[in-house]
Amino acid sequence: MLTVQDLLAIDVLKLRAIAGLTGTGRTITWAHAVDLPDPWRWVSPGDLVMTTCGGIPFDADEQVSWLEQLVQSNASALVVAPRDDAPELSDLMLDAADRLLFPILRGSFELEFVKLSHYVIESVLQAQRERFNASERLFQTYAEALRKEPDMAGRLSILASTLDLSLSIEDAVSGAAIVDSATAYKTAPERLERIPIGGRTRAHLVMARKGERTQSDPILVRSLVGLLGVELERLMIQRDLQRDEGSALLRSLLANETEFSLARPILAQRGLAGTLVSVAIKPGINGPWAADELHQAPVFHRASPLLLSDNYLLIALCHDDNEIFDALRGCLGQSTAIGVSGPIATATGFRESVRQARLALMQAQELDAGVLRYGEAETGLIMAPKSLAEARALVGRYLGPLIEHDRTQRAALLATLMAFLENDGNWKATALDLDIHRQTLVYRLKLVEQLTGIKPTTTQGIARYWIAIQAGKNTELFDDTP
Template sequence: MLTVQDLIDIELLKLQAVAGLAGTGRLITWAHTVDLPDPWRWVSPGDLVMTTGLGLPAGEEEQVTWLEHLIQSNPSALVIAPRPDAPALSAKMLETADRLMFPLLHASFELEFVKLSHHVIESVLQAQRERFNASERLFQTYAEALRKEPEMAERLRILGDALGLDLAIEDAVSGATIVQTHATHSDPQPVERIPIAGRARANLLMTRKLQRNADDSILLRSLVGLLGVELERLMIHRDQQREEGSALLRSLLDSETEFALARPLLERRGLAGRLVSLAILPDSNGPWSPDEVHHAPALHNAGPLLLNDNGRLLALCRDDSALIEALRNSLGSRAAIGVSGPIAAASGFRESVRQARLALTQARELDAPVLRYGEVETGLIMAPKSLAEARALVGRYLGPLIEHDRTQSAALVTTLMTFLDNDGNWKATALDLGIHRQTLVYRLKLVEQLTGIKPTTTQGIARFWIAIQAGRNTELLS
């Protein structure tokens, strides 16, 4: 595209710069002929304004005012090919043009504005053709990258190589890098940061390998648009995964799906190894809302299953302290998380949710950001002062047994109560329950597996007995 200086350099036009030489680097986007006394009403930014001087006022102050009004419409330059009866340009008008760095060009009256316009229009059309061709090459490169590379980082590298750029995408909230190419340079290069429109809340980072081209803005807009579409596609995929994960979590919570049978589905989502349940109270002013937290960059790989639970979140995730902390930070500094013990086949998923909820309650009471189930003992309270304390004791020590009895139609709580009422006498307990001694041994081992507390030790007997008494005194246990 032509600049004002390029136009001056065309010898055939014989244009002469008479003022505003500091502004001759301006781009000319179109040419417009006007001889009206108020040309600023008819021109657009970047226009080359051409006049015979018919509408130019004669007075010195009036010419200055006229020029200042014209400059406010932001044209590229003014070409004057004066008629014989046109007023002369005043010295004050030329001084104003110099001060405002606005090019004033003088041409012969015999110059046909059509020829001048032809140069400008041909330059604009050529620039548009080049932009179109460059955009077409960009889209072709992007289409080939989509076919060849499954990973976005590699597609970004291919696009960067085609444009002479090193590219990266960062999270606009945390500043964390989401995607980057692997090119490095020994010399530090200035980084340009361009916001990407849409839900992504991301920025495109660019480091130029080549010198900037004055006409590459449309190409960069096309690139930003392509990346916006790419990020939106990834967000739609994560939205679908969130919905599927919520449905699976609800199914596990309602005992419609066995946890053991869900293991292969979880592993395909990256949830392998030791898993825990989380009960989360989000921060209302966090970087990500509970409905959008699955888009937080820290959760893109092997993110947890999430389920809205009456203003809170339930989650199933890997037992990874860094991942749990990243989830909390994404929900806000005032968010609180209760973490269950490892999900075991014997106790089941529902028990892990109960543990997580209890841990969250304790975390809020202690003003702790993250608390694991069992980290803080409920306390050996001989006489609970409130129903809440009694429930906490029963839930902490007998909750897994109660849940197991409910789902498996077993009698672990009754067995434990009878064992303690008989002062740990195996023979008397088996006789009272009407079961074989070996069956009693099996049940008490299962009590230990579910609670982590051995009921035949002094410490275990003390905890279980206090919890049973708290339950009986408050009629939580029959």
Template sequence: MIKVRELTASLSLGLQLIAGKKGEERQITWVHTVDLPDPWRWISPGNLVMTTGAGLPVTASHQTEWLEKLALSNASALVIARHPSAPEITPALLETADRLMFPVLETGFEQEFVKLSRAIIEGILQVQQGQYTAGEQLFQAYAKTLREDVDLDGRLRLLAASLKIDLEIEDALSGTIRFSSHPSTLSASPSALPMERVPLAGRSRTHLILYRTDANSLKDPLLVRSLTGLLEIELERLMIERDQQRREGSALLDSLLRGETSLALISPILQQRGLYGTLVCLALEPAEQGDWNADNIHHAPGLKGASLLIKHDERLLILCPDTPEIALAIRKGLGAKTVCGMSSPVNSATGLAESFRQARLACSQAKELHKSVLRYGEADTGLAVYPTSLSAARAIVDRYLSPLIEHDRHSDANLLVTLVKFLENDGSWKSTSYELHIHRQTLVYRLKLITKLTGLSPTSTAGTALLWLALEAGRSTKLLP
């Protein structure tokens, strides 16, 4: 739109600003000529009001009241081309205009309002045409980014190049940058550039930050509104995709935990979701006060691009890559008082149920030890000599013997009985094979499997000591028969 300042700057229009200079940045949407005593009843917000002064009150107090009503109508400014018979403009009217920052312009009575109106309307139409062209360029640039099939960071880069502006999407809660067109590549630092922060509507809880590398780029509020609208749709689309990924991941996780499928069978699916390399299971108890909760944590900014399988039961259970940044982002999103237990690396031999059992145990131990994060097996349980409490005995039985118990439930390997007999026979292969009525090679296979599941070799000094201690702890507390 045309601004009042632009009218006074055009010498050909013959307008002089006589009051309300602080309001000369007001925008003019249209022009209205009215000489009635109540012009505010006939105009719309943004109108430039032109009068010969015929409807202007005579006294200073009435002129003040008249201008106040006109200003309340949200007119953009007042142009007076006073007829000789019209009342004089009083100093009180001018003082009121300055106080209200309402521009009052003066011109000679010979001024042709039609000529002035035509000039203003033509200027407004030119501005609107420019807005239309700029808007068309904006949508063309956005359509081009869609055809490029890039992620949102890449889309912002393409938009920034087309619009001569740099863009960032900032998390409104933490202030972290979630997406960026990389303003750091500019010759000037972002902090040195003109910047505008615009809230984005929707569930994303974000702001759009615009860095103007060109002072005239994307200055119109309507164009900024169009851009924010496009990005709001884009962010909502991403959130819908993440919601769908979570639902699919939860169903997949349920299938794994129920034993309906195995990690080996769905390995290609996990890799497609980015779950490859070393994986761990997390069990979390969210804090009461966090920016996110257990139902929407998959939208937390630090997890952008991270593939997770999430199940919300008595605790929040997550299968994810063994990356410290992911666990930190989850805890930060859920709140500083969130307790997190982390399993040993997931492997197909023990299965996912065992990994989540480890994560739950580590979470319980973390609460007892007043720690925020605890990895399975890292807790100092005080069991170097002998367990001193039921909870300590349960911890050592769970740590070393539950993998064997869990394995025996799904097979006929009898690993726990084999371990007991082997230790009772002081590591004698012959005696153990004889008592179990199995071949020596079968015993070798079982002991290797015990080593793999527990991480301890029954034939080593440390393995014999810890495994025997775990058996005695289980028997003495009746955790084991």
């Protein structure tokens, strides 16, 4: 785009600046010839105002007032080519132009405004062509990226490479990177540009140029931000659908409409394989993310827990991972309380794990603990379970980790423990019954202790394990286990 300084550099026009030299960097967007006494009513921001001075008043104070009103219209500059009967521009007016940083250029009366307008208009049209070409190139590159790359990071890398930019998308709340391109320049933080991306994305486009700005940059950035906004919104819609599907699955599991063992393949497709737990969450206040938009938090983009809103609580199904629990509290607020169940086992069922998580949550709130696992605050031992629910609770608390470990690792820890107790803690007899080396038995029982936190060779441990095993046998919770 043409600037006032560029116009002065065109020798054929023979223009010279007589005031407002510090404002010659202004951009000219159009040219307008006017000799009316009120040109500000007819010009637009960025216009180069050309006059033969017919409308300029003779009085010096009135000239200053006339100039101030013209400046308020955001014109780019004033070109005067005075005719013979035109008033002289007063020193007061020229001083005002210097004060207002508004360029006044002078040419001869013979200056053809049509020729001057031609230069301005051609510059504007050329800038528009460059912007159009840049925008067209951006959309062509984006279309090519859609064909070549299945993920957004790959497409952003193609855009960055083609446009000779370093691009990334960051979360506007935490500043964490959501998507990074492979192209990265060592740029000082003050040279980075952060452009908000519209919509509900709560994200910024972070951009660094390798070279200098060009005339096509503004339209290019707007187009790029628009494209990325659509892409991010599409990903958000996908995550909304995934959350709805996860909530439906949790409701089905809670209602016993779906067996947990049958749901495992679906969970594995969502990245939820291995040892899983149920989590009961009481969201805090003033967290950066509300409970109903938690799945959109960047920390859960790769693998989000299954989430279900239930009477002002959140029920989640996720991996047993302290980092996940810390992330939940970080997103929902540090006053968030979380109760974590024991490992979900087929024998005890999903509903039992939710009961454990709810109980752990209540205890966490009573103890003012941020995160509490089921059984960490001991509530006593049920000596004789009076219902299937109590039996499930016993089995889940003391044997659940062993059952889950056996299922995932194809091990035999529960069978080993049962054999050890049936042989009254006799190591040699147990090893013979299981047809294993004594050292293997030692290893297995140590693993039992690590998984449950209870030592199977103590009186207390033997009592707890024995009661849980009997509860499981009597209610046929693991009738296939010898």
